[in-house]
Amino acid sequence: MENPFRFSGVVEEPAFCDRIKEQKEIRRYIESSQNVLLYSHRRCGKSSLILKIFRELKNVTPVYIDLYGTTHVGEFIISFLKGISSLESQMNRLMKMLREGIRSIGLHFSMDPITGMPTASPVFNRATQDKTIDELFAMIETLSKKKKLVVAFDEFQEVAAYGGDAFEKNLRKSIQKHDRISYIFAGSQRHLITEMFNDRKRAFYKMATSFPLGKIETVDYTEWVKGLYRKAKRSIENSFIEDVVALCENYPMYVQEFFFNLWREKELSFEHLDRVERDMVEKRIPEYSYVWDSLTLNQKRALKLIARTAGKNIFAAENLDKSGFRTASQVIAALASIEKIGILDKNKEWKIHDPFFRRWLLSGQN
Ligand SMILES: Nc1ncnc2c1ncn2[C@@H]1O[C@H](COP(=O)(O)OP(=O)(O)O)[C@@H](O)[C@H]1O
Ligand SMILES: [Mg+2]
Known part of the structure; x- marks a missing residue:
């Protein structure tokens, strides 16, 4: 099929x-x-x-x-x-x-x-x-x-x-x-x-x-993916679908791309999951590098700070220090300017909304 x-x-x-x-x-x-x-x-x-x-x-x-x-x-x-x-x-x-x-x-x-x-x-x-x-x-x-x-x-x-x-x-x-x-x-x-x-x-x-428009809920994805596998006379475990959806943080396009890549695998194992994830980050390196290169030094520092802390306690002295900032106001100014570019979201905490971009930032390849 x-x-x-x-x-x-x-x-x-x-x-x-x-x-x-x-x-x-x-x-x-x-x-x-x-x-x-x-x-x-x-x-x-x-x-x-x-x-x-x-x-x-x-x-x-x-x-x-x-x-x-x-x-x-x-x-x-x-x-x-x-x-x-x-x-x-x-x-x-x-x-x-x-x-x-x-x-x-x-x-x-x-x-x-x-x-x-x-x-x-x-x-x-x-x-x-x-x-x-x-x-x-x-x-x-x-x-x-x-x-x-x-x-x-x-x-x-x-x-x-x-x-x-x-x-x-x-x-x-x-x-x-x-x-x-x-x-x-x-x-x-x-x-x-x-x-x-x-x-x-x-x-x-x-x-x-x-x-x-929010993301699609995990239970809805589970039903839908199972249905598509069933149609092809194949089966897939709920827990596996849930893992993929969690890795993609429920983003529709990423979930689709992930399952598209998994479709050719006869067996589904966590090794495949890892490999697909790596491939998906790798494919985006040109796009991510382009964004990265267009940022100012303080914007880069602020992004790494958010990636590393997941937005928690970003103003703690230790976190500022590790990121190369001296003051909290430098961080605030940098974050405000990145938000306009559309990389970050702010609810209670700051967050890099693209999970694969965040993984790339943390991989230290930049
Ligand atoms: N309801 C959905 N179910 C499954 N995948 C979806 C759904 N909506 C969007 N997608 C995925 O997201 C991608 C982008 O969808 P699109 O409607 O073009 O988004 P937008 O208009 O918000 O940019 C699609 O190609 C598909 O992979
Ligand atoms: Mg559109």
Whole structure:
């Protein structure tokens, strides 16, 4: 049987491990046209979850808009149009809908050099971009009158970089008055995205209910992995699955990658576990070294301090001394600056959120 585990891109069944609670809760928001701010670190499963919910919606029409990689308002508009194009499977009906709803966009026809098929690309004027956005939102508002709509903007934090105040205000103006549309703003750079929605001075202040996406629970992974092994007429012990999940600290992508690598092993032993773990760290050395090299000396010291102490008693004289710090305030300043890069989390204690990065730091290979 083909390896059922997938560790890149959006996952669907059977590679999707159910997030029953989250699905239910978000579906409830969608059905009552509430806006949701869905955030987590990268690769925790936001996109997979949104699309899973969208596939199963009955009374609400889903529109998925991927903003990843967009760098200016023109690209925002193109992504928006791509998202809308899923609403109509028939090209001519879609064209008609766009032509009637969006007067500020023209269509440029050309021949695709590879397929030889005619393709249409949207053309619009920079000067009237705001108008185009208004028309796009007005069009989906009209659609929502027939059937409720949910519009997901994935990787919404990109907008923070290019949007500026005026653009954000313009979006808010439309979004605010749509009472039959639920907007999902999904983002992976926590501090950027939460600032956008929690800062009184920003246009999106309190525009959505916060929904931090947590990790998947160990019991859920256990059922799911066992199911996949069973399908292939193989078996795996609960305790083994639990060990893998613990090593991966419940991160969906790591759990998938770990099991992907274990799949080819006929027998499962702790030696294999060790080897896969080492391979996974090794594969990431270029990425980790790159991050490491971009840090200042005090940031490096602070990271090692957190890795070594697991965030406990970091200001104890002995710990400061071992890390090369003289004062606690140096540590505080360094930690605050690393948090912005997204390597660290702070709950009660500071923590390096990527367990494999932490192991690499402790291995002394840097
Ligand atoms: N529900 C899930 N069950 C199992 N694995 C998942 C799940 N959600 C995400 N993953 C794993 O995480 C990876 C990244 O998921 P993705 O949805 O792209 O995350 P995000 O949008 O938060 O960056 C997937 O390729 C998959 O390996
Ligand atoms: Mg995503």
